[in-house]
Structure formats: structure tokens, C-alpha cells
Amino acid sequence: MVPEEICLILEKQFGDAVQSTKVEGGHPHAVVAADRWPEVALFLRDDPRLRFNLLNCISSLDLLADNKLACVYDLSSLPLDRGTALIIETHLFAVRVVTDRDEPTIPSVARVWPTAEWHEREAYDLMGIRFENHPDLRRILCPDDWVGHPLRKDYEFPLEYHGIPATTEYELTNPRH
Amino acid sequence: MNKAMGETILESQPDLLIDIDRREQGDLDTEEMLVNMGPQHPSTHGVLRIVLRTDGEMIQEAIPHIGYLHRCAEKIGENLQPYQFIPYTDRMDYLAGMNNNQAYAVAVEKLAGMEVPPRGQAIRVIMAELNRIASHLVSLGCYGMDMGAFTPFLYCFREREMILDLFEAACGARLTYSYLTIGGVFQDLPEGWVEQCREFLDYFEPKIDDYNNLLSFNHIFIKRTGRIGTISPEDVVRWGLTGPLIRASGIRWDLRKVTPYDGYEQYDFEIPIGEPAGSDGFPAAGIEVGDSWNRYFVRVLEMEQSVRIIRQALDRLPEGDFRAKKVTNVKLPDDEVYVEIENPRGQLGFYVRGDGSAIPYRVKSRGPSFCNLSITTHVCRNCLLADIPAIIGSIDVVMGEVDR
Numbered sequence: 001m002v003p004e005e006i007c008l009i010l011e012k013q014f015g016d017a018v019q020s021t022k023v024e025g026g027h028p029h030a031v032v033a034a035d036r037w038p039e040v041a042l043f044l045r046d047d048p049r050l051r052f053n054l055l056n057c058i059s060s061l062d063l064l065a066d067n068k069l070a071c072v073y074d075l076s077s078l079p080l081d082r083g084t085a086l087i088i089e090t091h092l093f094a095v096r097v098v099t100d101r102d103e104p105t106i107p108s109v110a111r112v113w114p115t116a117e118w119h120e121r122e123a124y125d126l127m128g129i130r131f132e133n134h135p136d137l138r139r140i141l142c143p144d145d146w147v148g149h150p151l152r153k154d155y156e157f158p159l160e161y162h163g164i165p166a167t168t169e170y171e172l173t174n175p176r177h
Numbered sequence: 178m179n180k181a182m183g184e185t186i187l188e189s190q191p192d193l194l195i196d197i198d199r200r201e202q203g204d205l206d207t208e209e210m211l212v213n214m215g216p217q218h219p220s221t222h223g224v225l226r227i228v229l230r231t232d233g234e235m236i237q238e239a240i241p242h243i244g245y246l247h248r249c250a251e252k253i254g255e256n257l258q259p260y261q262f263i264p265y266t267d268r269m270d271y272l273a274g275m276n277n278n279q280a281y282a283v284a285v286e287k288l289a290g291m292e293v294p295p296r297g298q299a300i301r302v303i304m305a306e307l308n309r310i311a312s313h314l315v316s317l318g319c320y321g322m323d324m325g326a327f328t329p330f331l332y333c334f335r336e337r338e339m340i341l342d343l344f345e346a347a348c349g350a351r352l353t354y355s356y357l358t359i360g361g362v363f364q365d366l367p368e369g370w371v372e373q374c375r376e377f378l379d380y381f382e383p384k385i386d387d388y389n390n391l392l393s394f395n396h397i398f399i400k401r402t403g404r405i406g407t408i409s410p411e412d413v414v415r416w417g418l419t420g421p422l423i424r425a426s427g428i429r430w431d432l433r434k435v436t437p438y439d440g441y442e443q444y445d446f447e448i449p450i451g452e453p454a455g456s457d458g459f460p461a462a463g464i465e466v467g468d469s470w471n472r473y474f475v476r477v478l479e480m481e482q483s484v485r486i487i488r489q490a491l492d493r494l495p496e497g498d499f500r501a502k503k504v505t506n507v508k509l510p511d512d513e514v515y516v517e518i519e520n521p522r523g524q525l526g527f528y529v530r531g532d533g534s535a536i537p538y539r540v541k542s543r544g545p546s547f548c549n550l551s552i553t554t555h556v557c558r559n560c561l562l563a564d565i566p567a568i569i570g571s572i573d574v575v576m577g578e579v580d581r
Contacts, residue, residue, distance in 0.1 A: 056543060088435055
């Protein structure tokens, strides 16, 4: 199934909740309104035409110029009714959910795809997006008392952590964020 | 969201409160104990800490704590040009450096619209498959050692050493290669390398039978790993497990066949999957589809297929360029890609977004070990304490990639 068809199905089903679609380029995706996202996610997983049962990845994104944060959900369909036959066909699609940078909240889809639980914890930890109704939203990679969210483009590098000095080359390397 | 829809979601979830419910019903448990396994435990294969809530010998809950090796590699990737970030990718999954280089290179090439010459592609396939064998050898050896079989470990490492010699001859490094780079490979194969590689394959192929005789069909080993930590095909997909885990659960799914990259569609190879007891070439009893033994054995079968692929690639190694002409200061267009390749541990994905400059705006890596490890809590519920190494070992995590 090509991305155009998937976009048409979604637009027909959800109307305004699908804010925009992009089918050309390296990464076809639809932009979905945050408040309708769990509903759309369930439809993507369970609709017999789509069956996106595998959530590959959640990539958080800092759109500093627009003062927004976003999550990109990459999905693929893995037919489970083929028995032990070799699966060679699949369809891929992505959904982007954009949220405000000052109050970043997106509803959790950990109940639709359990694998989202750790991905969402990672996005919370590194990008600071809060996921509503997440079963266990706490930091996963950074220590619990870490300050800030490192992948934000305006992140300030700490100069020390519990008395451990940070890199002395900070001024030299001058990360551009 | 309406109520009926919410209920269907909840139904498909494991019941997280099951232990608390039992307690309220007046069930007599022995006193619970919290056991801290790791972060420095030999069978956690790195710095993984698992907090176990035990009732006698039974595990009530196993909660993994990760992040001890976190270096925020993604942030580093957002400050370096793609060819400069390649050396950081093989520090993620340090047992499969070639495959990690390949994943990032394929993603950037797709974004920048770069073509890899046929010779470069063929060398990449050879290196990726050799690295798959090397990585699986470490996995087999360490898994045997976790289960109390020390000898296979030495045999596995003997053969791995020969692969590392081949890598050293090609690129000078033994663990972190940075050999597969943007646009192809860093340098051409040295003289005599192809013959040396053929010699190794002729030597290595019969050794797989040795591992089977030593470990795979060993009665104690089957007893220790068979029917332990079984994961159903539905659970595998819901938790996003990939690689040997998905195939051990009986789903014949491999990205080299589904979405071929670097010319994998030209090669003829099979995708082995986990089989029930009594199948051809499998033990007559004691195992089932999706258990720890099958996860182990799929890796053994995959090594045979990798040998097949390498032989074909060596036979038809084309002449010509091994790398695209311009690989540094390449402007990345204002677009994004998400590319996954088949790593020895599963699907390694890279999300790369460009903004018109030579440095990517965002790099995100999806480590297969990260997703595979997330099922720990689910699969370790109500199993025996002694089975934890059998389950964790069969998932085969590399913490460098979990924590990135």
C-alpha cells in the first residue's frame, strides 16, 4: 500500500484531525492533532487495510524556529497470518504529532503498542515531552536528578554534576546545539 | 475516545496489578525480598541493573534500570558531519561495529541521494555478514558460559579471532572499525584478502557442527534453556522485538528480504526460524517455538546463511570504485529519512533530518537491544530466579547500544 492511499484512508476517517500530509520526499507522513492521536493510533493498528502492528521508533524533534516540539512515530505492518512463510511485503508509514514547546504534552500510546513505553520515556528524558496516561513516566537514560533535557536545542551544558567537573574543552568545542 | 474503545485497549494489556490483587484476596505469600542484580553481574553482559522482587525462588517482578553507559550519542551526531559521526556509531553496538556503520551510512546516503558503487556495496555485504558471524559467536559463547558450559566459549572466540584478523587486514582495527563509511567503504580490500577470507569460510563452516555437538544439542543445555522465557508471536510484535527474537518466535521476517539495502536482493539465502520439538534438525523434545533455546539456535542457523552470502559476494566481487567521489561536506537537503537495517541483534534504525547544511539537524538511533530489553519485565514475571540469566542471555543485549 502506497503512502497516498494511507493518507486518503486517514483523512476520510478522521477529517480535521489529520492536519497535513506529505507523500513525496524521503519520509512520507501525516501530521495528526495531539488530542486525537490515541484514537488515530488505535485505528492504524486495528484497521484491516492498514494493520500497523509494529511501532518501530519514536523520534522526538525540537522545532526551535517554530517554538514547537514534535514526535515522529515510524510504523510498519507485519502480517501475522502467514504462518511460517517468508514475509516479503510490508507497508511503512509515519505519523508526526506536534506540540507546544512551553507546555509539551502528547497522549501516550503505550497501551496501543507496549513498545512505546520505553520510547516515550526516552523522549521525556531527553526532550522533555510529557506523555499523558503513560504507565510509568520517569527518566530512563539520564540519572533521576538530572537537570534539563539534553536534546533540546537550547540546552545548557552543565559545568559539573555532583562535584564531577564537566569537560574542560567546553569553551573550545562550543557545541552548536 | 469513547469508553468501549478504551476497554479494548486495556484488554490487550498484561495485568500489572495481578500481584497486588492476589495479596488482597488473602493469599499467603512468603516474605518478599528485593534483589539487586547488577550493574556489575557477569550474566547481565554489561552494566545492566535489574531489580528483582522475589517471593522465595519466584520472580514477582523484574525492573531493568539502564543508562549507565549513556553518552548522548545523538547530540554528538547533531554537531558533526555524517562522516565524522561514523566512528561514534560503532561505539554503540561494539560487537557489531560494521553493521552500525552501515546503518548510519545507508540512512545518510538515502537522505543525500548518494549512489554507492557496486564494489563498495559488495564489500559492505561481506563485512556486515562477517561481523554478524563474529557477533553471534560472542553471543553463543557467552550464553553457553552463562549456562555453565565453559568450553564452547573458547572455541567460539578462537573462530572470532580469525574474523577480527580479517577485519584488521582490511581496515587496521579489531573492534571499532569505521570501515563502512558514507558512500561506500573507507579503502579497498588489500591484496590476497579474498583468498584469505575463502580459507576462513572453508575452515569455519564445519565448525558450526562442533558448536551443535558441544552445546546446542547438549541435554543439560536444552533442559536449562528449553521452554524458558517463551514469547508468543503476538507479544513479539507488540513489544517491537526484532532480529533473532522475532524469528525464534516463528515469524519469517528479515529486513534483508523485506526492504533490501546494499544489494541484498541479489543474494540467495534462507531465513531460519524457531521450530517446535521434533522438526528436522531440531531436538525431539524439551523445546518450543519462541523459547530461549530457539532464540539461541536461530543465531547458529543464521551463521550458516551468512557464510552462504559471503561466498556469493566473494565470487561476484565487481571491479571498480569502492566509494562515491564526494563524501565530505555533502549538503544534506531540508528533508528527513528513517532507515532500518538488519543488525545481528535486530532492526537498527536511524532517523536523520537535514536542514540544508552539511551537519544534520537531528540524528536519532533506534537500537534493537533497547527495544528487545524492554520486554524483560513482561517475560520474567513468575519465572525462577535461576532462569533470569537464561532469558537475558538469550535476548543478547549490548548495553552500549541500549544506553547510546
